[in-house]
Amino acid sequence: MAVGKARIAPFINDVFTVTSPWWADRGGEIHRGLDISTGAKDPVYSMLDGTVVQMWHNDSSMGNALVIKADDNTATLYMHLDSFSVSLNSTVKVGQQVGIEGTTGESTGVHLHVEMQVMSGSRWKWSYNKSDYLDPTAFMGIDNVKNTQWIYDGTPIPPEPTPSKVQRKKFPWVLYARKIRSR
Numbered sequence: 001m002a003v004g005k006a007r008i009a010p011f012i013n014d015v016f017t018v019t020s021p022w023w024a025d026r027g028g029e030i031h032r033g034l035d036i037s038t039g040a041k042d043p044v045y046s047m048l049d050g051t052v053v054q055m056w057h058n059d060s061s062m063g064n065a066l067v068i069k070a071d072d073n074t075a076t077l078y079m080h081l082d083s084f085s086v087s088l089n090s091t092v093k094v095g096q097q098v099g100i101e102g103t104t105g106e107s108t109g110v111h112l113h114v115e116m117q118v119m120s121g122s123r124w125k126w127s128y129n130k131s132d133y134l135d136p137t138a139f140m141g142i143d144n145v146k147n148t149q150w151i152y153d154g155t156p157i158p159p160e161p162t163p164s165k166v167q168r169k170k171f172p173w174v175l176y177a178r179k180i181r182s183r
């Protein structure tokens with residue numbers, strides 16, 4: 001199978017597979033995240049410049065999980081990490097390692113569960129309204145299709161129209177994310 005190129009991803013130079021699409025109906029339960037797996041306990045990276053605002057250590061369902069929130073309130077929630085490489089209130093940059101892929105919590109294999117939303121406060125909003133979420137596959141520039149494979153080389157690719165060279169250097173991923181509301 002051909003491996004597609006992601007605009008940005010939580011894995012770098014590491015082919016990953018979509019194991020469960022975002023917002024899939026799994027027997028009556030909506031899957032609010034995107035499951036991706038490299039098949040191994042590999043490093044997991046931030047897709048945002050932001051701050052670690054919430055962490056859960058071995059939660060029964062989420063395992064080791066963390067929320068990274070950017071200044072414009074765009075946020076990512078990663079679950080099932082094997083371990084962390086950041087702490088609560090850590091400042092992180094795009095491409096910075098935040099942990100190791102794992103299978104902690106309610107998980108049947110090594111993978112990363114990624115959710116995205118616009119956080120109004122400092123707490124993740126638990127909801128089943130699609131409008132409360134952002135589509136992580138749109139942000140990453142990948143297809144929301146099970147078993148498709150992708151790679152990200154560590155250099156974020158801005159969406160079209162391509163910004164100027166100067167803008168491109170400091171491309172505001174958080175601003176891009178804001179425009180991608182749920183489909």
Ligand SMILES: [Zn+2]
Pocket residue numbers: 020031033034035112113114
């Ligand atoms: Zn999941």
